[in-house]
Amino acid sequence: MGRTLAEKVWEQHVVRRAEGEPDLLYIDLHLVHEVTSPQAFDGLRMAGRKVRRPDLTIATEDHNVPTVLGPISDPVSKTQVETLRKNCAEFGVRLHPMGDAGQGVVHIIGPQFGLTQPGMTIVCGDSHTSTHGAFGGIAFGIGTSEVEHVLATQTLPAYRPKTMAIEVSGELPTGVTAKDLILAIIAKIGTGGGQGYIVEYRGEAVRKLSMEGRMTVCNMSIEAGARAGMIAPDETTFEYLKGRPHAPTGAAWDAAVEYWKSLTTDADAVFDTVVEIDASTLTPFVTWGTNPGQGAPLGTAVPVPEETDDPAAARRALEYMGLTAGTPLREIAVDTVFVGSCTNGRLEDLRAAAEVLRGRKVVTRTLIVPGSMLVKLQAEQEGLHEVFKAAGAEWREAGCSMCLGMNPDTLAPGERSASTSNRNFEGRQGKGGRTHLVSPAVAAATAVTGKLTAPADLA
């Protein structure tokens, strides 16, 4: 019987297999950031251990960093960042600190450097590591104990998750993006729908996505509960990788591409679960509740809790969000718009927002935060920052920013945002803040009208 892509990549990385034990899996790339690593480095120090493969490890500062120029003013955040610097120096790990041209959100910089390649195993102490699966590898988030384990051994003991295919047929209509697709998928299968699975996104609509769109889709696999999401590599993948600083060159490139081409699910392979979705029926999608599964097409209304799968959770969500059942989603007014994060902080996302904002003015506080310093540079080379500034939006430095309430960019209690990030959990963007997850295009259109809006609604 044939094998799925996930099975092929998994098998390629089994260091040791023994009856009644999890597989010991080799890790090709370990990404590190300041929040989930200090206790892991401490553990190494206490046990007198070293980092086994500093050359397969890379660190950046992202979660705590302010996105306006200047030092970190919060002393606790500052200590955490300084701790990462000390640890990286002591253990010989390459670090891209604030101010460095290579700095950025951890899941943006791996692909941008060409470190993320097909068929690799990639981990990070961060659940959105699933992003990297867009290149056809197995990438998943781990906790701090596992971070320490990978630092010490470059391996992880793990049971192979089950496999799920999400078959996306048809084509996404104009104005409907990768973000809308993944929000619709999560609403369909639920926040627990992917638990215990590696998801492979397949089908015509997925093949047509750019690498950036594929990353957006894989990024949010975790919001459907999945351990990882992946997309088989193809010409789009190779095209994206070619010429990046860490991509192979010359004969090594040819050998790599030949291998990468074998990384597809065999025609006779069987998935444990198959989900089908028709892309051509989709429209811009937004969330109304407090988990990413509580979403609906923008053209609909806030649902009646009793008509949802989990009425108690929906009632609680509407209360927290300050929403009334039956209100058209287009009538929800927001205070803040955030474009950025590892979900939608790449160049293509900024272009989509700029296209909407060109020649228009924003009526809300609007933060545009590039996912990395390189994205910032590229956007400025294209003049996107001028478009944003002319529209009245704030053009910031790279970081996680308002994706999570850990740095100075937060919502005040009761404040409402349209956000291109990935989590609308209670308090995620600041205590008492209310989040609607949207695509970059919808975020930008919303900034123009002050209410949840699609670009097509703008005159």
Next chain:
Amino acid sequence: MEAFTTHTGRVVPLRRSNVDTDQIIPAVWLKQVSRTGFEKGLFSAWREDPGFVLNQPAYQGASILVSGPDFGTGSSREHAVWALQQYGFRVVIAARFGDIFRNNSTKMGLLPVVLPAETVEALQSAAEADPALEVTVDLGERRVVWAGESAGFEIDDYTRWRLMEGLDDIGLTLRNADDIAAYENGRQSWLPTTV
């Protein structure tokens, strides 16, 4: 890691589904670089409500959290496990857990127990009717026992053994250092390095 064999304690019934790790411990608490002091951050936003179950005197000192489905979804932060443990919990029972949270728990010796949704509800109702109710979680027998009732749960043999012995994964893996070295010798030369 502290070994886990059997534990008897009282129950906190948490009647919520999708308790994501941002609720278990909000991001502002993650800035510390030590491994201690996270109990103050446990459910810190929800604890501001005096009616929240953890604030009720009857449930003080309870050590088994019984939650609605999809507990520990979202962020990979192991701080969620540390906060629960440092607050005094030894066991969390739910019908479904986030995968990363469940992994993190078993690395730290906090036992995640999956029971069917109806059993979870029965246990919550029993603890609401009688907050003094004592529940025993027996890992050796893979069984939860309370007030004449009992329910079996599944956990793989390897994880169970590791928990019962209190073994550290890194030590176990390093016994196979030769296998790791052998694997490294066979890796494709084009694979990227960060240097």
